Amino acid sequence: MSPNILLTKPGKTANGAIQLTGSKSECNRALIIEALSNSKVKVQNVSDAADTVLLHGILKSGKVNTVLAASEIENPISEVNIGPAGTAMRFLTAYFTLQPEEVILTGSARMKQRPIGILVDALRELGAEIDYVENEGFPPIHIKGNLEQKTNRISIKGNISSQYITALLLIAAKLPQGLELQIEGELTSRPYVEMTLAMLAQAGIQHNWNDNVISIANQDFKETELPVEPDWSAASYWFSIAALADEAELFLGGLTAYSLQGDSVITEIMANFGISSEFKDGGVYLKKEAKAISKKLFNMKKCPDLAQTVIVVCAALGHEATFTGLETLKIKETDRVAALQNELAKMGVKLIEDNEQYTLDCSGKFIPQRMFINTYDDHRMAMAFAPLALLIPELEVEDAKVVEKSYPAFWTDLEKVGFVVSPLAP
Ligand SMILES: O=C(O)C1=C[C@@H](OP(=O)(O)O)[C@@H](O)[C@H](O)C1
Numbered sequence: 001m002s003p004n005i006l007l008t009k010p011g012k013t014a015n016g017a018i019q020l021t022g023s024k025s026e027c028n029r030a031l032i033i034e035a036l037s038n039s040k041v042k043v044q045n046v047s048d049a050a051d052t053v054l055l056h057g058i059l060k061s062g063k064v065n066t067v068l069a070a071s072e073i074e075n076p077i078s079e080v081n082i083g084p085a086g087t088a089m090r091f092l093t094a095y096f097t098l099q100p101e102e103v104i105l106t107g108s109a110r111m112k113q114r115p116i117g118i119l120v121d122a123l124r125e126l127g128a129e130i131d132y133v134e135n136e137g138f139p140p141i142h143i144k145g146n147l148e149q150k151t152n153r154i155s156i157k158g159n160i161s162s163q164y165i166t167a168l169l170l171i172a173a174k175l176p177q178g179l180e181l182q183i184e185g186e187l188t189s190r191p192y193v194e195m196t197l198a199m200l201a202q203a204g205i206q207h208n209w210n211d212n213v214i215s216i217a218n219q220d221f222k223e224t225e226l227p228v229e230p231d232w233s234a235a236s237y238w239f240s241i242a243a244l245a246d247e248a249e250l251f252l253g254g255l256t257a258y259s260l261q262g263d264s265v266i267t268e269i270m271a272n273f274g275i276s277s278e279f280k281d282g283g284v285y286l287k288k289e290a291k292a293i294s295k296k297l298f299n300m301k302k303c304p305d306l307a308q309t310v311i312v313v314c315a316a317l318g319h320e321a322t323f324t325g326l327e328t329l330k331i332k333e334t335d336r337v338a339a340l341q342n343e344l345a346k347m348g349v350k351l352i353e354d355n356e357q358y359t360l361d362c363s364g365k366f367i368p369q370r371m372f373i374n375t376y377d378d379h380r381m382a383m384a385f386a387p388l389a390l391l392i393p394e395l396e397v398e399d400a401k402v403v404e405k406s407y408p409a410f411w412t413d414l415e416k417v418g419f420v421v422s423p424l425a426p
């Protein structure tokens with residue numbers, strides 16, 4: 001674990017210009033597409049999110065952390081360790097079924113608790129040979145490679161993670177018989193599936209999406225460049241800062257009004273908190289205007305990565321909103337619902353579950369002089385709570401480097417707008 005930092009913010013204003021790194025979600029897709037296209041497709045603006053850098057390294061070298069068990073000397077099996085990168089774990093699971101090599105794909109302790117059975121079952125139905133190394137349904141997994149396709153028609157549950165669906169769609173055009181994927185039940189995180197299909201289309205791969213069936217025929221990638229936009233999930237923390245400041249004028253370079261990222265909906269969400277977004281000069285200007293907040297119900301199903309951002313802002317403002325669509329948060333970097341409940345309790349705020357709805361109770365809310373934020377190996381816990389330094393005189397954040405997963409420059413960017421970031425002795 002890295003050292004903690006102490007975060008303070010003299011003055012309650014936030015002014016400045018920030019250039020965000022590339023979208024982790026877009027870049028992870030682009031890198032898999034580049035690899036599957038044998039570099040006919042070239043990624044532009046590779047993100048420096050640690051998850052993406054790790055994925056890039058694996059795809060470039062073939063693998064990392066090669067470990068040869070004594071019994072495997074004659075038939076070596078490489079171990080690929082994807083650390084805490086969930087999206088990359090799911091995408092690589094599908095990717096390696098098409099490669100001519102055997103791998104054991106593993107990850108961090110948390111990764112071994114994040115389910116992968118739905119994707120493995122779907123790939124097995126297609127013809128892949130995959131075994132569990134430790135626990136049924138969870139990484140690490142042993143993938144044989146050289147998939148011999150048995151069918152092109154499979155169905156998959158849509159309500160647990162859209163990443164399973166994206167993983168299958170990314171490899172679909174390289175399957176000899178293509179893919180006809182039927183999505184059973186509700187589709188969670190739908191904009192991420194739309195992003196996948198839009199990026200495949202940019203790379204020359206056509207699809208049909210009728211009702212709940214997505215079809216992709218066997219076809220070739222075209223020679224092209226695949227640009228990666230700045231990360232809207234990272235941008236969301238700047239909207240929080242604007243919402244909690246007394247006065248804010250921020251410029252986020254490179255963001256455009258039309259984005260493949262569903263999290264660009266943060267502009268609409270934050271308009272409810274008086275934050276205006278004006279797109280000009282090749283980016284977006286955020287401005288804070290006084291506004292009474294009336295929106296009481298937020299459905300986060302299409303933008304789960306914004307849940308912590310919006311819940312913390314509401315809690316800090318004492319706005320007792322209700323949230324739906326949080327079901328998938330329990331299987332992300334940590335159980336994000338429990339983590340939010342624990343940390344908000346430190347300022348007297350409760351997040352109360354009632355029949356799949358979560359409502360904030362701010363009746364006991366107070367602003368402590370100093371607050372310690374546990375981050376649970378979750379970059380979004382650190383970044384969603386950091387803006388509270390505008391209200392709380394001393395905010396100590398655990399394991400500051402946790403932000404590197406998606407936004408390594410987060411703390412130095414905060415310094416650009418006047419936050420003081422002091423590393424604490426370990
Ligand atoms: O496809 C993607 O890039 C992602 C999909 C979402 O996951 P789920 O579909 O599991 O909700 C999101 O939370 C994650 O950070 C990135």
Ligand SMILES: C=C(OP(=O)(O)O)C(=O)O
Nearest residue numbers: 084085086087088305332
């Ligand atoms: C859930 C996330 O990432 P992943 O699933 O890729 O670990 C995230 O970045 O919020």
